[in-house]
Amino acid sequence: MNSLLLLGAIAKLPLADWIDNFVDWLVQFTGFFNAVTNFIGAINNAFQWVFDALPIWLFIVLVLALTYFVNRDKQNWGLLIFEFLGLLLIWNLNYWRDMTQTLTLVLTSSLIALVIGIPLGILMAKSHIAEVILKPILDFMQTMPAFVYLIPAVALFGIGMVPGIVASVIFAMPPTVRMTNMGIREVPDELIEAADSFGSTEWQKLFKVELPIAKTSLMAGVNQSMMLSLSMVVIASMIGAMGLGTEVYFAVGRNDAGNGFAAGLAIVILAIILDRLTQSLTRTRRKN
Amino acid sequence: MSTNKSTKVEVKNLTKIFGKRIAKAKELSSQGKDKSEILKETGATVGVDRADFKIYDGEIFVIMGLSGSGKSTLVRMINRLIEPTDGEVLIDGENLMKMDKKKLREVRRKKMSMVFQNFGLLPNRTILENAEYGLEIQGVDKDTREKKAKDALETVGITGYNDEYPDQLSGGMQQRVGLARALANDPEILLMDEAFSALDPLNRTDMQDQLLDIQERLHKTIIFISHDLNEALKIGDRIMIMKDAKVIQTGTPEDILTHPANEYVENFIENVDRSKVLTAGNVMIRPMTINIEKAGPRLTLNMMKANEVSTAYIVNNQRKLIGVVDANDVIKLVREKKGDITPIIQTKVPTTDEDTPISDLMDDISQTGIPFAVINDKKQLKGIIVRGAVLGALAGNEVSDFE
Ligand SMILES: Nc1ncnc2c1ncn2[C@@H]1O[C@H](COP(=O)(O)OP(=O)(O)O)[C@@H](O)[C@H]1O
Numbered sequence: 292m293n294s295l296l297l298l299g300a301i302a303k304l305p306l307a308d309w310i311d312n313f314v315d316w317l318v319q320f321t322g323f324f325n326a327v328t329n330f331i332g333a334i335n336n337a338f339q340w341v342f343d344a345l346p347i348w349l350f351i352v353l354v355l356a357l358t359y360f361v362n363r364d365k366q367n368w369g370l371l372i373f374e375f376l377g378l379l380l381i382w383n384l385n386y387w388r389d390m391t392q393t394l395t396l397v398l399t400s401s402l403i404a405l406v407i408g409i410p411l412g413i414l415m416a417k418s419h420i421a422e423v424i425l426k427p428i429l430d431f432m433q434t435m436p437a438f439v440y441l442i443p444a445v446a447l448f449g450i451g452m453v454p455g456i457v458a459s460v461i462f463a464m465p466p467t468v469r470m471t472n473m474g475i476r477e478v479p480d481e482l483i484e485a486a487d488s489f490g491s492t493e494w495q496k497l498f499k500v501e502l503p504i505a506k507t508s509l510m511a512g513v514n515q516s517m518m519l520s521l522s523m524v525v526i527a528s529m530i531g532a533m534g535l536g537t538e539v540y541f542a543v544g545r546n547d548a549g550n551g552f553a554a555g556l557a558i559v560i561l562a563i564i565l566d567r568l569t570q571s572l573t574r575t576r577r578k579n
Numbered sequence: 580m581s582t583n584k585s586t587k588v589e590v591k592n593l594t595k596i597f598g599k600r601i602a603k604a605k606e607l608s609s610q611g612k613d614k615s616e617i618l619k620e621t622g623a624t625v626g627v628d629r630a631d632f633k634i635y636d637g638e639i640f641v642i643m644g645l646s647g648s649g650k651s652t653l654v655r656m657i658n659r660l661i662e663p664t665d666g667e668v669l670i671d672g673e674n675l676m677k678m679d680k681k682k683l684r685e686v687r688r689k690k691m692s693m694v695f696q697n698f699g700l701l702p703n704r705t706i707l708e709n710a711e712y713g714l715e716i717q718g719v720d721k722d723t724r725e726k727k728a729k730d731a732l733e734t735v736g737i738t739g740y741n742d743e744y745p746d747q748l749s750g751g752m753q754q755r756v757g758l759a760r761a762l763a764n765d766p767e768i769l770l771m772d773e774a775f776s777a778l779d780p781l782n783r784t785d786m787q788d789q790l791l792d793i794q795e796r797l798h799k800t801i802i803f804i805s806h807d808l809n810e811a812l813k814i815g816d817r818i819m820i821m822k823d824a825k826v827i828q829t830g831t832p833e834d835i836l837t838h839p840a841n842e843y844v845e846n847f848i849e850n851v852d853r854s855k856v857l858t859a860g861n862v863m864i865r866p867m868t869i870n871i872e873k874a875g876p877r878l879t880l881n882m883m884k885a886n887e888v889s890t891a892y893i894v895n896n897q898r899k900l901i902g903v904v905d906a907n908d909v910i911k912l913v914r915e916k917k918g919d920i921t922p923i924i925q926t927k928v929p930t931t932d933e934d935t936p937i938s939d940l941m942d943d944i945s946q947t948g949i950p951f952a953v954i955n956d957k958k959q960l961k962g963i964i965v966r967g968a969v970l971g972a973l974a975g976n977e978v979s980d981f982e
C-alpha cells in the first residue's frame with residue numbers, strides 16, 4: 292500500500308520522451324533509411340510489376356497449377372475448386388488490383404522476414420547467449436500492439452508501401468525465428484553426433500543435417516509469419532500501403548458495411564490460398 | 580587375435596567429469612571416493628574415471644558394463660565427440676587431444692567411423708544417400724562415392740533398397756545401413772556404441788555373425804560397446820568390463836570367464852552367461868527310441884515316419900544306448916526285406932552326462948551338428964541335445980520338450 296502511494300508520488304517517468312528522442316536521433320541517418328526504403332521498394336515493385344503484367348486468367352491458371360504441383364502426391368480437388376471460384380469472385384468484385392497489391396505486400400514482408408528470421412533462428416539455436424538476448428525481444432515484438440510500429444515506421448520510411456512492409460516484417464518475423472530455433476534444437480542428438488563423427492564442418496552439419504530435418508518446423512514458422520503479415524494489411528493501409536486493406540479502412544470511414552465485408556472476404560480468400568499453399572510446402576515429400 | 584600385437588589406440592588416464600565443480604570432484608576421486616560419493620558432495624557426475632588401456636590393430640575390443648557405467652562417454656572421447664576432462668587418446672601414436680579442429684576432422688573422416696545404437700540415419704535421405712554421407716562431406720565426386728556406398732551396402736547385404744528411406748526398413752536393415760555408412764569411408768577403426776542393442780534377438784544374432792564375417796575379410800580395429808555378456812563373449816577378441824566409471828578388468832573372453840577379477844565380474848558372469856550354468860540335463864530333449872529287442876526294420880520305419888524323424892536312437896531292454904539308425908538305411912533294409920537292423924546301427928555317437936555344462940559342448944555341437952546323446956552312468960539314454968535347443972536355452976527360452 293505504502294509503496295503504491297510512493298510510486299504515485301514519484302514524477303511520471305519520461306519514457307515517451309526518451310523514445311521520441313531515440314527516434315529523432317535515428318532520423319538523422321536519412322541516407323541509410325533512404326537506401327533501405329529504395330531496396331524494399333524495389334522488391335515490392337518487382338512483385339507488383341509481375342502481377343500487373345500477368346493477365347488475370349493466366350494468374351489464376353498459375354495458382355491452380357502451383358497448387359496442383361505442390362500436392363502432386365495427394366491431390367486436393369476441393370482446394371483447387373475453392374481457389375478457382377475464390378479468385379473469380381475477387382475478379383468479379385473488382386478487387387483484382389487491390390488483391391495483387393496486398394499479395395505483393397505480404398510476399399515482400401514474408402520474404403524479408405524469412406531472409407532475416409531464418410539466420411536469426413539459426414544463431415539462436417547455436418548460441419546460448421543469442422537465445423537469452425533474442426527471446427525477450429521476440430516476445431516484445433509480437434505482443435506490442437502492431438499499431439505502434441506504424442509511428443516510427445512513418446518517421447523513418449515516410450508514407451506508402453515501404454513503412455507498411457517494415458511494420459509487417461517486425462510484427463510477422465518472430466514465428467520464423469522461433470520455429471527455426473526450435474526445429475534445429477529438436478534435431479536428435481544422435482544425428483548431430485553422426486554428422487560430427489563423420490567429420491562434417493559446421494556448415495555441412497547445418498545444411499546437410501540440421502536444416503533439412505528442421506524443415507517442417509521452419510516452414511510452419513514461415514507459414515505463421517505469412518499469416519501474421521496478412522493480418523497487418525488493414526493496419527498498414529492507414530499509412531498508405533495500398534491494397535484490400537485500404538478498401539476495408541475506407542469502408543470503415545464511410546460506415547459502408549457492404550464494401551467492408553466484401554473486401555474483408557477477399558482478404559480471407561487470399562489468406563486461405565496462401566495458408567494451404569505454404570502448408571503443402573511444409574509436408575515432406577519423397578522421391579519415390 | 581593377432582599374435583604380433585601393434586597398438587592402434589592407446590588410452591591414458593582418460594577421465595570425464597560432467598557438471599560444475601570439476602576440480603573438487605577430481606580431488607575427491609584421487610582420494611579414492613567413488614562416483615556416488617562425489618555426486619553427493621559436488622553434484623558432478625564422474626562419467627569415466629582414469630581409464631588406461633590399449634587396443635590392438637585388427638582386434639574386436641568389447642567394452643562392457645551396465646547402463647550408466649560410462650561406456651558411451653568413453654567411446655565418445657575416443658573420437659572426441661566428448662571432450663575429456665583429463666587424459667590422452669593416442670591413435671597410431673598421435674595424440675588426439677593435441678589436434679586442432681581441422682586435423683581432428685581429418686581423422687574422423689579417414690580413420691574412424693561410428694555406428695550408433697539407434698542407427699543415426701538421416702530420415703530425409705535415401706539409403707544410398709545415407710551410405711554416401713561420409714564421402715559426400717569429404718567432397719568425393721558423385722560417381723565414386725555412389726560406387727563405394729553401393730559396395731559397402733553390398734558388403735552388409737543390403738541390395739535393392741538404394742532409393743528407399745530409412746523408416747521403410749526394419750531395424751536390422753537400418754543398422755546394416757548404419758554399418759555400411761561407416762564402412763563406405765574405409766576407416767581403420769570402427770566405433771560401435773551398443774550397435775545391436777536395439778535389435779530383436781534374432782536380428783542381433785544375425786548382425787553379430789555378419790560383423791564377424793565382415794571382420795574376417797576387412798580386419799578393422801573394432802571398438803564395440805555392449806551391455807550383453809553373451810554378445811561380448813561371442814564377438815570380442817578382448818573384453819573390458821566397466822563399473823561406475825572405472826575399468827574393472829580387461830582380458831580375453833577366456834580370461835574373464837576363468838579368472839574373474841573380483842566378485843562383481845563373477846556375479847556378472849553368473850547372471851548373464853547361462854552357458855556356464857546350464858547343463859546338458861537342462862537342455863536335452865526326448866529322442867525317438869527303438870528297442871532293438873522288439874523292433875525290426877519295418878516297425879522302425881513306421882515309428883520314424885509317425886514321429887517325422889530321420890534319425891532314431893536304438894536302445895536295448897534296459898534302455899542302454901546301442902547307437903543310431905538313419906532313415907535311408909532303414910528304408911534300404913525294408914526294400915531288401917531283411918529282418919535285422921543291427922548291421923545299419925552306427926555306434927559312434929557322441930555322448931555326455933546330464934551334469935556337463937553346455938558351454939563345454941557348444942563348440943562340438945555347433946561345428947558337427949550331430950546331436951549329443953545324454954546318458955547316465957549305467958549307459959542308459961536320458962535324452963539328446965540338439966543345436967536349436969541349446970541356442971534357445973542360451974537366449975533364455977525354457978526347453979519344454981522334455982517329460
Ligand atoms: N551430458 C551429460 N551430462 C551429465 N552427465 C552425463 C552426461 N552424459 C552421461 N552422463 C552420466 O555419465 C555416466 C555415464 O554415462 P554413459 O557413458 O552414457 O553410460 P553407458 O553408456 O555405459 O550407459 C552416467 O552416470 C550418466 O548419467
Ligand SMILES: [Mg+2]
Pocket residue numbers: 650651652773
Ligand atoms: Mg550408452
